Amino acid sequence: MKDEAVTREDRVASLKGMGCSRKRVEDARFTQGKGNYVDDIKLDGMLFGDFVRSPYAHAKITNIDTSAAMEVPGVLAVLTAADLAPLGLHWMPTLAGDKQMVLADGKVLFQGQEVAFVVAEDRYAAADGIEAVEVEYEELPVIVDPFEALQSDVVLRPDTVGEDGSPADGAHGPRKHHNHIFTWECGDKDPTEQVISNAEVVAEESMYYHRTHPCPLETCGCVASMDKVNGKLTLWGTFQAPHAIRTVVSLISGIEEHNIRVISPDIGGGFGNKVGAYPGYVCSVVASIVTGKPVKWIEDRMDNLMTTAFARDYWMKGRISATKDGKITGLHCHVTADHGGFDACADPTKFPAGFMNICTGSYDIPTAFLEVDGVYTNKAPGGVSYRCSFRVTEAVYFIERMIEVLAIELDMDASELRKINFIKKEQFPYKAALGWEYDSGDYHTAWDKAMKAVDYDGLRAEQKQRIEDFKAGKTRKLLGIGLTHFTEIVGAGPVKNCDILGLGMFDSCEIRIHPTGSAIARLGTISQGQGHATTFAQILASEIGLPADSITIEEGDTDTAPYGLGTYGSRSTPVAGAATAMAGRKIRAKAQMIAAYLLEVHDDDVEFDVDRFVVKGAPEKFKTMKEIAFAAYNQAIPGVEPGLEAVSYYDPPNMTYPFGAYVCVMEIDVDTGVTDIRQFYALDDCGTRINPMIIEGQIHGGLTEALAVALGQEIAYDDMGNVKTGTLMDFFLPTAWEVPNYETDHTVTPSPHHPIGAKGVGESPHVGGVPCFSNAVHDAFRAFGLRQTNMPHDHWRIWRTANELGLHD
Amino acid sequence: MIPASFEYHRPKDMAGVLSILEEHGDDARVMAGGHSLIPMMKLRMADVPHLIDLQDVGGLAGITVGDTITIGAMVTQSDIILHDALADAAPILREASLQIADPQVRYMGTVGGNVANGDPGNDMPGLMQCLDATFTVVGPNGERKIPAREFYEAAYMTGREDDEVMTAVSFAKPAGGHAYEKQKRKIGDYATAAAAVQIVKDGGTCASASIAMTNLSDTPVYSAAAGDALVGTSVDGDAIKAAVSAMLNDIDPVEDNRGPVAFKRHVAGVILARAIERAWARA
């Protein structure tokens, strides 16, 4: 027979399927500067649009004079709310059920808000045009503090006041105050109160998870091109959810959906920032319709940081109760969520505070209650999941801090306290007090492995010595040991409870096998750097037995790809990855019939083996998938249609629950506030591992963004609502220099309900990383009485902590 | 982030530069590496209708090392780092340059631009005050020399007239031990606090000391009193404390995103103490 020397292992290896650290196929173009990003798109006669933005955080607009701008050479049009109003486009719906001004309608609510859109022959003329637009503002009182907003007589949004002057109902129910957006409750209120008030030990703490920004390398932008001859609108853009954008554009513009083609080309990082719909998209489309020419809009860095979706800004207040020996009995969490001027969160409709109700974390907490109040302030709108599925970073930060605070209260080791309370392996699937059903986990094994890897006891002994040396004046550096065990919730999600604007959060894959045994697969998701073209081909290679190198993966063009909800919240592998496997299995099922026909046996007499179907019990009789592919196109097989294609729309039965155990060892100079990360150990369990190299890359990236957020990255406002961190000089984006060495490790606990057992990994390191870095800072000062100090832990704030604890005296 | 339109000039010699400056007065400005000026133009904080690029003007990019060291205005921070003879003669220059920005910026940023800019965040003005350097400028009335310690008046206000161009900085070959100590939030950041220190040791005592601080006032701060506090001492803990407290009398930091005044003053003290210790150990 043929290929005698080729072993089964060789055949497996040649597929480069699941488990293989296949090199990323995208990198050839990215590393050579040959990617095709939105700003690389250049069309004949293309115009450029850009915004006049408000210098004030809260002001009435009394007049806009565009006449001087229209005189600037190259300026063709200046759009204001007055121009959009007749089209009903001066406001647009947000993904959170609120609405948002496209262009300032009589007032502005945050600094940088879009006031007018200047359309010009090129971006230079547009910039000059912007300078020439004269806007008269009448300043109004500014509110940047959500607690003040809830007390204030100042009405930020006139549409929140009913006819009788009392607060009108919002998208998620009644308002408590005109600046209040919603209240979201979850869990058992009275039982939780009861448990906590009767508890032996209660720890209480307030913490602020500061506002920050995903800051993708590529800012947001689009090119809108309305072809007036055929009535088709093509919209290229930095869209993390191209199909949803098509539907939204259709709904708000009235253009039929088949006449809209949305294309996400290469995207230079999204991290949640590119999920929502921005005024720039609407204005570009209108400008293209008005001028009959393609119109490009690209943000600069300041626009991006100051106006597009921020992340976090959660004021969290917790109470956690336990027995004297450390068994947790109850958890209460209240959040005051600062949403800025509009509620433009990108959460599933039924979850106005995202999956904040994962805040019981990795612990078996029998009773819990969560309450979130959303509030308007004079800040930019947003509230996206920056490398986190819908407020999971906030939830995990909250519980991982509460555990540390409880450990202090109990005078107990924080690792020990975690071990006492972890959900046990045999408790899965585990029904959490706030409603979720965790699919699988083995927390004790992961934790023990982590503690051993870092020699936890050795570290604590070293720390004890360090504290003595510090007190004796022998050193000015403290040692912090940061611990975190996180449980993520990703893969939104089951259509029964997850939708955005009424669109169920399933996802999709469509496969076509070509006659010569290569293939193209299209998905409803869109890579922004995650390496989908690499990993999804690997899933398919293992499922259908064709080499990953022979499979093209295509995403992002709504004219060709099947409908899907896009890529964010670590949902691509859990949802579209599952669709890919299921579509692959449909291909395999048909291939089985073809193979049986070719081998002249019954369908049930052949079985799949790596890259072929073999006759059961006669392995020398087989047809390779390549042969089967060709047969699909040249054989008339009775009862079998020609061709080899499949499509799958996958509605996941549950979310997936990746987890991990992280340890950070940090040196802190108490005199300067300078931190130095000596060791960072990250054990991740994301279920089945598709491409270990890509997983490692995702972890390094997510940890680096976690480091940024924990140690300095913030969107800070002054009392007047001015953004203080609008450039990369002040907004901390770590470089290779600031990034420590990361040690990665793993355990594998597959998801029982996912076709290949994979859980998603893109966000885990961020979700787990932030509390780990932060806990290291807190831990360093624990012996000196610190319970809680808010992030970002930059030099001066750490110095302040040391100062307040009397360490400079 | 797009500058207003401007005219770009690229004269071949200094006479060409001076005549354009004369013609356009306030509307013209020279550009060296452009890494301070262009960002300001993009933010529309600087309006420069006539931009004069100095890249083609000869004679501004040399380094001569002898008893006197002269560095041309167009010498980049990278050139300084790579120049071994300079690093031997005045090692503080390499030590400080390596703490400025990142390699990409250092390939473009020049000594002349750094000291002429007048931004309190720039590191070289303080460094030059520590070295007691002299700046050479040329204008319509010929050449003029201005001591670095007298050059800075306020933020972006210097002793250079608008129609003068800086051609070189020069200083006596420094003696003794040196240190440039800088705290910053990240690579590419200006100093939270920085200290330049040169100390001469004679036997076990300090014969002379020169101390200058960066980004702790609206100009660089040469603290004669801080240096004096060390002279004649064995640079022990008390002497360093005295130097630090003298320095603290001379600085006037303001609150910004790096932190409040109390923090900056504290860090300035810590940074200076460390710089003195390191310079003394090398003296």
Ligand SMILES: Cc1cc2nc3c(=O)[nH]c(=O)nc-3n(C[C@H](O)[C@H](O)[C@H](O)COP(=O)(O)OP(=O)(O)OC[C@H]3O[C@@H](n4cnc5c(N)ncnc54)[C@H](O)[C@@H]3O)c2cc1C
């Ligand atoms: C990201 C980043 C980080 C940085 N970090 C630091 C840092 O940590 N420390 C630091 O010191 N600097 C830093 N810089 C500034 C950098 O070192 C600049 O290169 C330097 O300040 C100016 O040099 P330049 O040649 O680019 O000057 P330019 O930008 O060309 O000019 C600056 C000013 O000086 C004037 N000028 C230039 N040359 C002359 C001359 N020969 N005669 C008269 N006037 C002249 C110009 O008209 C202009 O007003 C940073 C810059 C960037 C972009």
